[in-house]
Amino acid sequence: xxxxxxxxxxxxxxxPKPSAPARIVKVQSxxxxxxxxxxxxxxxxxxxxxxxxxxxxxxKPLEKLEVNxxxxxxxxxxxxxxxxxxxxxxxxxxxxxxxxxxxIPSWDRHFLTKLPMGNxxxxxxxxxxxxxxxxxxxxxxxxxxxxxxxxxxxxxxxxGIPEPWEQPSTSTATWDD
Amino acid sequence: xxxxxxxxxxxxxxxxxWNDLPPELKSACIKHLDFKTRLLLRxxxxxxxxxxxxQKFNLEHVQIKGLLPYxxxxxxxxxxxxxKLTIVPSSDAKTAIVIRIRNLTRFFETVLPLLVFILTRSVxxxxxVEGVVLKNxxxxxxxxxLGPITKSIYMDGNTCNKFPIEDLINNDIVTNxxxxxxxxxxxxxxxxxxxxxxxxxxxxxxxxxxxxSVHGHSIPHFVQKFRDRIIFENHEEVRITTNNPSKHILLKxxxxxxxxxxxxxxxxxxxxxxEEYESFGHWVSKKVMPIWEYLSFVFTDDFHEDxxxxxxxxxxxxxxCLWLIITLNKTLKVNxxxxxxEAFSEQIPEVNKKDDAASDDRNxxxx
Numbered sequence: 382x383x384x385x386x387x388x389x390x391x392x393x394x395x396x397p398k399p400s401a402p403a404r405i406v407k408v409q410s411x412x413x414x415x416x417x418x419x420x421x422x423x424x425x426x427x428x429x430x431x432x433x434x435x436x437x438x439x440x441k442p443l444e445k446l447e448v449n450x451x452x453x454x455x456x457x458x459x460x461x462x463x464x465x466x467x468x469x470x471x472x473x474x475x476x477x478x479x480x481x482x483x484x485i486p487s488w489d490r491h492f493l494t495k496l497p498m499g500n501x502x503x504x505x506x507x508x509x510x511x512x513x514x515x516x517x518x519x520x521x522x523x524x525x526x527x528x529x530x531x532x533x534x535x536x537x538x539x540x541g542i543p544e545p546w547e548q549p550s551t552s553t554a555t556w557d558d
Numbered sequence: 559x560x561x562x563x564x565x566x567x568x569x570x571x572x573x574x575x576w577n578d579l580p581p582e583l584k585s586a587c588i589k590h591l592d593f594k595t596r597l598l599l600r601x602x603x604x605x606x607x608x609x610x611x612x613q614k615f616n617l618e619h620v621q622i623k624g625l626l627p628y629x630x631x632x633x634x635x636x637x638x639x640x641x642k643l644t645i646v647p648s649s650d651a652k653t654a655i656v657i658r659i660r661n662l663t664r665f666f667e668t669v670l671p672l673l674v675f676i677l678t679r680s681v682x683x684x685x686x687v688e689g690v691v692l693k694n695x696x697x698x699x700x701x702x703x704l705g706p707i708t709k710s711i712y713m714d715g716n717t718c719n720k721f722p723i724e725d726l727i728n729n730d731i732v733t734n735x736x737x738x739x740x741x742x743x744x745x746x747x748x749x750x751x752x753x754x755x756x757x758x759x760x761x762x763x764x765x766x767x768x769x770x771s772v773h774g775h776s777i778p779h780f781v782q783k784f785r786d787r788i789i790f791e792n793h794e795e796v797r798i799t800t801n802n803p804s805k806h807i808l809l810k811x812x813x814x815x816x817x818x819x820x821x822x823x824x825x826x827x828x829x830x831x832x833e834e835y836e837s838f839g840h841w842v843s844k845k846v847m848p849i850w851e852y853l854s855f856v857f858t859d860d861f862h863e864d865x866x867x868x869x870x871x872x873x874x875x876x877x878x879c880l881w882l883i884i885t886l887n888k889t890l891k892v893n894x895x896x897x898x899x900e901a902f903s904e905q906i907p908e909v910n911k912k913d914d915a916a917s918d919d920r921n922x923x924x925x
Contacts, residue, residue, distance in 0.1 A: 481589060502574035509583050517586060525590030533598045541575030542602045 406433075407445040408460065414453030415445070422463035425471070427512035451507040458500070459507050462492065462516050474515035485519050493523040498539055501527075577605075584609050593617065593647035594655060597675075611679055619646040619684040620676060621712075622700070625658065643669055645676065677703035686712030688741070698725055701732060709736045715743035715771075727751045733759060739768040741846055742818075746775040749823050750783040753807050757800045761825050768812070770820040770846055777821070780809050804828050812839030820846065 404420040420443075423429045429446060436443040448456055465488060477483045485493070493501060505520035528536055537544065576584070588596065588610055600610040621644040643657045657672075659665045676682070677700065685704055687697065701711065711732060715721045723745045726732045733755040740748070752767050769776075780796055781788065787798040794811040806828045812820040820842045826835065 483590075499574050502576065502579055505583055506574060506579060509580060517583070521583065521586040522590045524587045525595070528595050528599065529592060531595070531598070533601050536595075536599055537602050540577075540602075542577065542606065 406443050408456065409445055409447045410451055410453035410456040411449050412452050414456070416453070416457060416460055418460045419464060419467060422460065422467040425463045425466060425469070425513050425515065426459075427514075429511060448511070450510045452503075455500070455503045455507045458496070458504050459511065459513070459516065462489075462504075463513065465489075465492075466515060469515065471514070474518060477518050478514055483518055483522055485522055489519045490523070493519060494527075498524075498527065499541075581609065585613060588613055592653070593645065597672075600675075611675075613679070615680050617645060617647055617676065617680045617682045618649055619686070620644070620680075620682050621646075621684075621686045621688065622673075623686070623688045625660075641665075643673070673700070674703075681705045682708050684708070684710040684712070686710075688712060688714045697722055698729070701726060701729060704731050706731060706734060710739075711735045711737070712739045712741075714741045715745075717742045717744055719744055721745070723748050724751075727755060733761070736762070736764060737766050737768070739841075741770050743769050743771045744773075746771075746773065746779050749776045749809060749821060750780045753780070753784070753798075753809070753823055756807060756825055760800070760802050760805070763805060763825050763827050765825040767823040768821070768841055769823075770818050770842075774819045776819065777809060777811065799828075800825070806830070808835060808838070810835065810838050813842040815847070818847070 405417050406420055406423065408416045408418050408423070410416070420433060423433060423446070429448075432446060433443060451459065493504075496504065501520060501524060505517055505524070508516035508520060527539065531539060536542065579587075584606075588599065591599065593615065596610055596615065600607045623642055623644065625640045625642055641659050643659065645655045645657075647653050647655070657669060659669050682704055685700070685708055687700060697713065701713075704711070708731060713726075715723070721740075721743065723740070723743065727748065732738055733752065738752070748769065749767065755761075756765060777793065777796060781791055784796075784798045787800075788796065789799060789806065790797040794814075796809045798807050798809075800807055804827065806826050807823065808826050808830075809821060809823045812822045820839070822838045822841070824835075824838060
């Protein structure tokens with residue numbers, strides 16, 4: 382990895398907008414945990430942004446958002462990431478979506494690499510359900526980085542891929558067909 | 559801020575595995591994998607293999623090369639049992655993967671499936687086959703599987719009369735490549751036939767064909783074929799028009815060696831001046847000098863600085879060959895050794911015939 386080289390190519394985040402008063406809403410996870418988050422952070426999720434927009438269009442008071450497919454622990458991680466990136470320009474994440482080599486900023490690298498692989502899978506799955514492009518990009522890149530240099534067996538262990546004899550298919554062939 | 563309202567503990571049952579990820583996410587992760595990791599992940603399970611195979615990836619350079627260095631491999635051509643496969647996934651040379659193949663079993667069990675995977679699933683920028691006697695259908699097997707994006711193709715004719723140049727010229731991947739280089743080609747008509755294809759396809763400016771051969775008939779044949787298109791002609795350069803007024807085709811003798819005639823044929827802008835293509839012969843170096851050039855010193859006493867090599871080069875070559883003979887692995891075929899010795903006993907023309915005969919048994923290698 383060459384962060385310095387890539388960082389030069391990476392589009393710079395737009396200058397932070399003048400800070401408007403934070404609008405806090407409650408977010409409920411699938412297991413009933415209630416968390417609080419700034420709406421600007423939630424807008425990074427296309428799914429939640431659509432819901433919030435629906436409330437705003439109908440002038441309904443937004444008190445609580447329900448996220449039915451993410452558990453509390455993972456939702457907390459998602460909201461922590463969104464909070465950190467709420468000032469980011471969404472165009473950056475979109476631009477990086479199709480790139481193979483993306484640079485992971487140091488905060489994100491630290492945030493994602495400290496997670497056990499299972500939690501990381503949970504996190505990117507949650508990001509996928511909530512459609513948070515930036516988190517999907519960094520999460521998938523972190524998964525790919527963690528597999529680098531591993532042997533087949535080590536990769537099986539890291540990713541929890543069952544051994545060939547534990548898999549539904551009866552064939553163990555890998556090369557020959 | 560935010561999420562401080564309750565203490566959220568990690569639930570024990572939320573531990574996900576790779577197999578729990580949606581296929582889209584798996585693909586997004588695979589997209590970021592380097593070539594080697596991708597290959598290893600591919601061998602963990604059938605599902606992963608299918609996922610990896612569903613994505614195209616880029617390779618900078620793929621080279622199949624005889625284990626013996628050029629030009630020795632022109633005398634001792636290797637088959638699939640004595641070659642190395644070099645895969646350079648990115649522009650960083652440190653990422654290169656080199657696989658040495660010293661027997662056919664290893665080739666068929668490991669390398670051929672790997673090659674099929676590479677050729678069918680990757681977009682290769684440069685592809686080269688050197689120092690390996692490949693004939694129809696072996697060479698076409700590789701070339702026809704290259705993607706249309708392949709910019710450069712390097713091949714070795716090995717002065718083999720059965721080199722499938724006709725089939726290659728009729729292959730769109732070869733005619734559309736920006737650079738085609740064939741070393742030691744015996745066919746006299748390859749240049750004009752490829753130029754004819756370029757005219758037909760209105761190939762882009764810069765499309766280049768570089769070839770070294772052991773005869774000087776390519777330019778007269780080219781002139782004869784395109785007589786009505788000629789703008790300029792002498793014994794070293796021919797410039798012709800194409801159907802597109804903004805493009806010309808230039809055939810230039812890149813260097814005049816003792817026996818071989820390296821040529822450059824390139825699509826140029828019709829506005830290009832003569833001074834601008836003086837450098838078109840710079841690709842010719844000792845690295846592409848055919849063995850016949852070295853051997854020509856056996857029969858002559860006078861050496862010129864202009865020759866690019868001298869008697870010392872020849873002596874070094876002899877020592878190099880001796881060292882190779884000593885260190886060659888046990889799989890070296892006796893008949894190849896005889897061919898090598900015969901070449902030094904002034905029976906050079908015989909080499910080609912035996913060359914072909916020795917490699918006849920490889921005809922059905924990939925069938």
